[in-house]
Amino acid sequence: MNQDxxxxxxxxxxxxxxxxxxxxxxxxxxxxxxxxxxxxxxxxVGAISSGENASGIKKIGNLNIPVRLNDIHKFYKExxxxxxxxxxxxxxxxxxxxxxxxxxxxxxxxxxSGHMYYNTPRFLNRLPNRFLxxxxxxxxxxxEDGKRKYTGDDAVTDAMNAGEKFTYSTIHIMDENVDGxxxxxxxxxxxxxxxxxxxxxxxxxxxxxxxxYKKTLDMLSRGLLGIDSEKNIYLKKGDEFVMxxxxxxxxxxxxxxxxxxxxxxxxx
Numbered sequence: 001m002n003q004d005x006x007x008x009x010x011x012x013x014x015x016x017x018x019x020x021x022x023x024x025x026x027x028x029x030x031x032x033x034x035x036x037x038x039x040x041x042x043x044x045v046g047a048i049s050s051g052e053n054a055s056g057i058k059k060i061g062n063l064n065i066p067v068r069l070n071d072i073h074k075f076y077k078e079x080x081x082x083x084x085x086x087x088x089x090x091x092x093x094x095x096x097x098x099x100x101x102x103x104x105x106x107x108x109x110x111x112x113s114g115h116m117y118y119n120t121p122r123f124l125n126r127l128p129n130r131f132l133x134x135x136x137x138x139x140x141x142x143x144e145d146g147k148r149k150y151t152g153d154d155a156v157t158d159a160m161n162a163g164e165k166f167t168y169s170t171i172h173i174m175d176e177n178v179d180g181x182x183x184x185x186x187x188x189x190x191x192x193x194x195x196x197x198x199x200x201x202x203x204x205x206x207x208x209x210x211x212x213y214k215k216t217l218d219m220l221s222r223g224l225l226g227i228d229s230e231k232n233i234y235l236k237k238g239d240e241f242v243m244x245x246x247x248x249x250x251x252x253x254x255x256x257x258x259x260x261x262x263x264x265x266x267x268x
Contacts, residue, residue, distance in 0.1 A: 005226040005234050005241045008129055008173075009108055015041040020221035023047065023100055023107035024065075025115040030056025032113035032134060035210030037063055041221035046105040048096055050117060068099045072117060086120060093123035109220065111213065112174070121176050129227055131174040132184070132216070134209045136201055138168040139183055151179035156204070157197040165192055167200060169208035171216040173227075182231045183245045185219070187212035 012018040019040070024033055024047035033056065036044050047060050050072040060067050072083070072092055081088045100107060110126075112119070112133040124131050137150035137159055150159045159167055166189035175181040187208035192200060219225050219235075226234040226241050234241035 005228045007223050007236075008225050008227050009220045009223065011041065011221065011223045015221065019043045020108045020217070021045045021106055022109045022111050022217065023105050024060070024111050024113050025050070025096070025119075026054060026056045026060075026113045027051055027116040028054055028056060028114045029205075030054070030060055030113045031205035032111070032210050032213045033060055033065070034063065035214040036111065036113075036217060037065075039214070039218060039221065042109075042217045044111075045107060046100070046103050048099055050115060056114070066103060066105075068103065070095050070099060083117075086118075089118065090120050090122050093120055097123070097126055109217070111217075113213070118178060119174055124174055124176070129173050129182075129231075132213075133172060133174050133179075133181070134213055135170045135172065135179050136167065136204050136209065137170060137179075138186060139170040139172060139179060140186070148179060155179075156201040160192055160197050160200065166190060167192060167204060167208070169204055169212045171212050173231075173233075175231075182227065182233050182247050184225060184233060185212055185216040 009020055011020070020042040022036060022042060022044045024030065024044055026033070026047060027050045030047065033044065033047065044065050046066045046068065048068050048070050049057050050070060052069055052071050057067050070092070075092050075095065076083050076085070076088055079088045107127070108130065110131045112131070119131060135155065137155035139148050141149045143149040156167060168189055169187040170183055171185045172183045173181040188211070190200070190204055190207045195203065224236045226236060228234070231247035232243055233245035235244050
């Protein structure tokens with residue numbers, strides 16, 4: 001085991017009085033946010049919507065969480081550039097960070113909850129290894145090409161079309177590779193049944209995405225998850241760190257942490 005393991009987040013002296021602070025980015029319903037509320041050792045301090053019509057604005061506001069708007073389409077219109085222009089995306093996220101600083105949110109973690117736009121490396125470097133995302137698939141599962149099998153916007157549809165009988169959600173650290181970052185946690189499974197992909201993904205928000213985020217944030221806020229210089233992930237057990245994910249080797253995660261060909265999840 002590498003000897004350079006560091007906690008992803010180190011709790012403060014009194015983690016209840018000074019909980020881990022979370023800022024949320026969202027584009028739609030922000031379905032994961034209600035699951036982030038009520039933790040003893042973590043707190044959502046603010047959220048930024050990428051669109052003025054996002055239903056999550058009202059939902060988060062009703063939870064007494066400050067919400068700010070940074071409309072991405074209006075931002076790009078000012079530059080007269082297509083939404084996929086990544087140089088402008090850097091400027092857009094610079095504005096997000098300005099909002100965070102203006103509001104004095106001082107986040108320890110940035111949690112993406114249905115935020116539909118790629119976070120650029122420059123933005124991720126604001127808080128290295130502390131940008132999180134939930135992806136509606138079992139990311140440790142590899143395809144024949146050795147790459148993660150179900151990535152991208154159509155992950156649930158792809159999994160169901162491939163005949164998967166269960167779906168999962170994965171919480172991972174974001175890096176320069178879309179849906180490719182180190183894996184922190186995988187949800188319990190949700191049987192597919194007779195649902196359509198859209199129906200399955202909608203139910204996953206409640207049964208998979210939210211609970212997985214809640215568990216991950218709890219572990220992070222209690223100082224139970226570590227990372228080393230090679231982006232391997234560790235779970236702290238007593239005074240020792242046990243590797244749960246070897247970066248670039250999803251088979252290690254699948255064998256040692258989560259995946260079984262059925263509804264059960266193997267946990268440490």
